[in-house]
Amino acid sequence: MSSTIVSLPDQSTARIPKTNFITKENGLLSWLLTGDHKRIAVLYLISITFFFFIGGSLAGLIRLELLTPQSDLMATDTYNKVFTMHGVVMIFLFLVPSVPATLGNFLIPIMIGAKDLALPKINLLSWYLYVVGGILVIYTMVSGGVDTGWTFTTPLSTHYVNTNVMSTGLAVFIAGFSSIFTGLNFIVTIHKMRCPGMTWFRLPLFVWAHYAASILMVLGTPVLAIAIVLVALERTVGIGVFDPAKGGDPLLFQHLFWFYSHPAVYIMILPGFGVISETISTFSRKRVFGYTAVAFSSVAIAVFGFFVWAHHMFIMGISNYAVLVFSLLTMLVAVPSAIKIFNWTFTLYKGSITFETPMLYTFGFMGLFTIGGLTGVFLGASGTDIHLTETYFIVAHFHFVMVGGMLMAFLAGIHFWWPKITGRMYPEKISQLAAVVTFIGFNLTFFPQFILGTLGMPRRYAAYPPEFQVLNVFSTAGATILGVGYLLPILYLTWSLKYGEIAGSNPWQATGLEWQIQSPPLTENFIETPIMDHEAYDYEWLDRQKAKEVTSVG
Amino acid sequence: MSDSPAIANGAAVAEHHEHPPYQRHHFESVEQQADTTNFAMWLFLLTEIMFFGGLFTAYLILRNWYYPAFVEASHQLNIFWGTANTAVLISSSFTMAMGVWSAEMRKKGTLVLCLVLTFILGLVFLGIKTIEYKEKIEKHHVPGFHYSLQSFTNPASDPEIYKEYHDQPMALDMARHTELYFFLYFAMTGMHALHMIIGIAILGFMIFRARAGAYTTGHVTFVENFGLYWHFVDIIWIFLFPLLYLISRHQ
Numbered sequence: 124m125s126s127t128i129v130s131l132p133d134q135s136t137a138r139i140p141k142t143n144f145i146t147k148e149n150g151l152l153s154w155l156l157t158g159d160h161k162r163i164a165v166l167y168l169i170s171i172t173f174f175f176f177i178g179g180s181l182a183g184l185i186r187l188e189l190l191t192p193q194s195d196l197m198a199t200d201t202y203n204k205v206f207t208m209h210g211v212v213m214i215f216l217f218l219v220p221s222v223p224a225t226l227g228n229f230l231i232p233i234m235i236g237a238k239d240l241a242l243p244k245i246n247l248l249s250w251y252l253y254v255v256g257g258i259l260v261i262y263t264m265v266s267g268g269v270d271t272g273w274t275f276t277t278p279l280s281t282h283y284v285n286t287n288v289m290s291t292g293l294a295v296f297i298a299g300f301s302s303i304f305t306g307l308n309f310i311v312t313i314h315k316m317r318c319p320g321m322t323w324f325r326l327p328l329f330v331w332a333h334y335a336a337s338i339l340m341v342l343g344t345p346v347l348a349i350a351i352v353l354v355a356l357e358r359t360v361g362i363g364v365f366d367p368a369k370g371g372d373p374l375l376f377q378h379l380f381w382f383y384s385h386p387a388v389y390i391m392i393l394p395g396f397g398v399i400s401e402t403i404s405t406f407s408r409k410r411v412f413g414y415t416a417v418a419f420s421s422v423a424i425a426v427f428g429f430f431v432w433a434h435h436m437f438i439m440g441i442s443n444y445a446v447l448v449f450s451l452l453t454m455l456v457a458v459p460s461a462i463k464i465f466n467w468t469f470t471l472y473k474g475s476i477t478f479e480t481p482m483l484y485t486f487g488f489m490g491l492f493t494i495g496g497l498t499g500v501f502l503g504a505s506g507t508d509i510h511l512t513e514t515y516f517i518v519a520h521f522h523f524v525m526v527g528g529m530l531m532a533f534l535a536g537i538h539f540w541w542p543k544i545t546g547r548m549y550p551e552k553i554s555q556l557a558a559v560v561t562f563i564g565f566n567l568t569f570f571p572q573f574i575l576g577t578l579g580m581p582r583r584y585a586a587y588p589p590e591f592q593v594l595n596v597f598s599t600a601g602a603t604i605l606g607v608g609y610l611l612p613i614l615y616l617t618w619s620l621k622y623g624e625i626a627g628s629n630p631w632q633a634t635g636l637e638w639q640i641q642s643p644p645l646t647e648n649f650i651e652t653p654i655m656d657h658e659a660y661d662y663e664w665l666d667r668q669k670a671k672e673v674t675s676v677g
Numbered sequence: 678m679s680d681s682p683a684i685a686n687g688a689a690v691a692e693h694h695e696h697p698p699y700q701r702h703h704f705e706s707v708e709q710q711a712d713t714t715n716f717a718m719w720l721f722l723l724t725e726i727m728f729f730g731g732l733f734t735a736y737l738i739l740r741n742w743y744y745p746a747f748v749e750a751s752h753q754l755n756i757f758w759g760t761a762n763t764a765v766l767i768s769s770s771f772t773m774a775m776g777v778w779s780a781e782m783r784k785k786g787t788l789v790l791c792l793v794l795t796f797i798l799g800l801v802f803l804g805i806k807t808i809e810y811k812e813k814i815e816k817h818h819v820p821g822f823h824y825s826l827q828s829f830t831n832p833a834s835d836p837e838i839y840k841e842y843h844d845q846p847m848a849l850d851m852a853r854h855t856e857l858y859f860f861l862y863f864a865m866t867g868m869h870a871l872h873m874i875i876g877i878a879i880l881g882f883m884i885f886r887a888r889a890g891a892y893t894t895g896h897v898t899f900v901e902n903f904g905l906y907w908h909f910v911d912i913i914w915i916f917l918f919p920l921l922y923l924i925s926r927h928q
Contacts, residue, residue: 237703238702238703239703241713241714241717242713242714242717243701243703245717303724307717307720307721307724308717310720311713311716311717311720314716315709315712315713315716316703316709316713341720341723341724342723342724342727343727344724345724345725345727345728345730345731346727346728346730346731348728349728349729349730349731349732350731353731353735353864356860356864360820360821360822361820361821362820362821362857362860362864363820363856363857363860364735364739364857364860364861369853369854369856369857370739370742370743370853370854370856370857371739371857372738375734375735375738378734379731379734647702647703652705
């Protein structure tokens, strides 16, 4: 048995197909006015990489400041602005659109056998809204920043700070609509555009995960929008709805904000789950164990996700009974998440596992997400939460889920579908190295923060007592390694655009519809509308297809 | 001989791909396209419900806390104009529904007439709303802008309203909460009016297109979806009217 499943066409004769979605039209306008979901996905990929770079640089500044106990690299209020902008950029401009707007946009229509998303113009509009939101965030940074934290918590954001709350709020409002339109487009497409034979239970799990995330985008984001409108009105007019002096309630803001922002963490992680389901099946040559359970657990996460928001507010003065109920509901979300992890693990059992880069990232994801998820249970239990909240424990927890989980999944997905998007392979050895470096760097950065948190180091301070320095030095050193781990893919993926090996249509021997068409795909994806006549992840079907090809060629 | 089947095939393919100009290339059929955009519109309205939902939540909580203030503040609203506006809006929904029907029946004249009537009724609604807003501005009942408590701490100073309801003077700390009521009043009706303005703008555009015969070709998706939007805005008002105008009228 060979140690790899990669099968590339003969490099001396293979060519990238002359007609594909990239070469169909030329010129900047053909990109800026395109309705093609694949081109919009590429536009998104370029723009989110740009903002990831900004957010990552800000993270670097934060870690550099925390190298020493004193606040010496920057003034304390500059530090506040830096971590606020890091949060805003990473959450609204990177994590929320990361997988859905790039890979989801590119793959969902192909996976369900459609020519495009249902509403191509709305799709393009969503990218423009994203860009406008991004420009406003950059404007905020250039004109002095904002220091409320990414949560805009009242009354800090409405009464006490005099920084650019308004422009940041507007940016988030606009970027929010971009995400609403993406989600709306996905739901409509998945409902109405499936090719003949593509029943709900033949959909790849990637599509199911995006469907669940889209429900959250469509139902949650408008609530964030109204919360931001109210903050803006409170700041400008003084309407009093969040102002206790006038009879309002600052907690109301937190309820509205977390009603979106808790589901938002599932908006961020669910598409990542989708990627993992695809890679884990492909690289262990097995149908995903418990397909139906994994599919429904995505939807269950989406539904439960709406009923746990107040666990962000345990120490904010909500009633003890509310704490009890929300604590219990929070534990419930652990169930569908565990279902996924267990089913992926069972998929590995007796599979023919190979260790290409996407699979390395997938293993990284499974380990780190499990740690991130389990520490979430500590925080969901109200007793431990009171001790751990607002410390570095919580910072470590959500970075394990978001960076260790989502970013790993994003990188797994980018490597996995890179040959499909560009028609060329990335260089395997160096990318395996990058995956390992990322994993080591990540653990070195964030594991010490769990210990710091339990020792009581609070988050969001530029200075800290000297006894915490050793662990902070570890963390900063790890961040440097992590930075290298993220820089490497940017370099070698760019390199591979020109020098990578020709991938052919199905380098991984995967079963999805997207692997049965040329790479890069045609503008209309399929030459004729496909008919789905087998289950998802049916490797025997693939073998039969190949056998048929051989006989017909022979 | 070998060419002819290919040509026949080519012709069949061409025939298969021939479709009306309003069908976008990525849909298999006009029905699928209509179905899809219709579903998208419903989903969009769902996001709108969630958007207004935030305001309704705020209303629910604050009204429970400061009920007396909400009652007396709502006495300030003009129930005559409110009722008239409700009637105007329901009529406009009727004319809109007739518009969709006439588009389906391919009656161009009726369609244009219905759209124009809807357009006018929409403007009438906004006109009446302006009269009401003007009253509030004159009485300093706009929150944040020199808000005045006089009508509530000393109801007799406001003879028109006092004559009708004989409200008791409220203690200052409860009277202050009328400002929250008026904030909700302006935020909710304002957000609603904004949706009306957008709707009227689209209606104006549709009237031009309808006169050119765009919607009477059998492809009515746009009119139908706009109708959904218009009815939705109407329904929001159906909730706003009792919540804002009819809080315990006879207390």
